[in-house]
Amino acid sequence: MIHLSSKLPQVTNSIFSEMTALAVKHNAINLSQGFPDFDIDSELIKMVNKEMKDGHNQYAPMPGILGLRHTISKFIENNYQSYYSPEDEITITAGGTQAIYTAIATIIKPNDEAIIFEPAYDCYAPTVKAFGGLVKAFEMQPPLFDIDWDMVKKLVTVNTKLIIINSPQNPTGRLLKQEDIDQLKIITKNTDIFIISDEVYGQIVFDNQEHLSLSKFPELKERTFITASFGKMLHCTGWKIGYCLAPQYLMKEFRKIHQFLVFSVNTPIQHAIDSYLNKNNLDLRLSEFYQNKRDLFRTLLKQTKFTLLPCKGSYFQNVSYQNISDEKDVELATRLVKDFKVACIPNSSFYTKNNDYKTLRFCFAKKDETLEKAVDNLINV
Secondary structure: OOOOOOOOOOOOOOHHHHHHHHHHHOOOEEOOOOOOOOOOOHHHHHHHHHHHHOOOOOOOOOOOOHHHHHHHHHHHHHHHOOOOOOOOOEEEEOOHHHHHHHHHHHHOOOOOEEEEEEOOOOOHHHHHHHOOOEEEEEEOOOOOOOOOHHHHHHHOOOOEEEEEEEOOOOOOOOOOOHHHHHHHHHHHOOOOOEEEEEOOOOOOEOOOOOOOOHHHOHHHHOOEEEEEEHHHHHOOHHHOOEEEEOOHHHHHHHHHHHHHHOOOOOHHHHHHHHHHHHHOOOOOOHHHHHHHHHHHHHHHHOOOOOEEOOOOEOOEEEEEOOOOOOOOHHHHHHHHHHHHOEEOEEHHHHOOOOOOOOEEEEEOOOOHHHHHHHHHHHOOO
């Protein structure tokens, strides 16, 4: 028998795949995986179809079509007063996760250390490990998931090469605050530490709060890859299209890997998104749209025994069930699918050490009737 030494021996199917499969098996309402169950704008679909009929069906340029990169540059400049060159500092990617993977691949070499903040999106740690890196996790705790920067500083060593942040944060809905930004500046000043800022939910921020994109802060921008997703922005997660921003010297290295990973990204969809964003003046009103859904879902959940945790951004609502059950979160999440026909994500799956704080994550990027039906079932828990 031929032996293969696994690069990721501890990794199995993601919790998202497992909970979605369980939801399908038990015909449950799927509030686990982060995708909408409502239709995207029919105008955008028509635009994609038109681009296909117009012959935009072959390879796009490796960094992405220049028109879309110009549109992204204008979007960032209008929203965050920060300029990225369309030619040298913006690359279109096959979704946000590919952008993150490529940025990590660009930075991490064997024995390099990366600091992440858990609970964390589940691609960060495995990708660091796949390239021989060591993950150092700062563990945030409910209900507020605040960061103790004095503790973070103790994680920094001469081998620290990367800090990965995510705001609005998946799964907690937490936003970076100005004091977080200030501490990042202090930690990275006069170092060779790079940053990946996962900003895929950057347009989904609630209660008139501001998304503090790292593009706004020159001291951080110079060492940062920013990753984003059109899937979240346009409700089309299955199209797997996003982008990465970085200073020219970083983007040059990013593209070296990107070209051998996917080379280029879906051509007609790039053209269609470019036309759509320009026609809609880049004002998609996502925050208002999702805040209405958040508020509805939170109002409905108050009828249950769950305790609501804060949600400042993203389209995820976390709840505590400490007053309901002593079960492990994976056990309760599984029982909710089987007995109450609602799927969610147990938050221990977002911790390297599977920390169980008795919290669950629900996705509210759903039709109002879907949310209402789900809570009708959860009232009985």
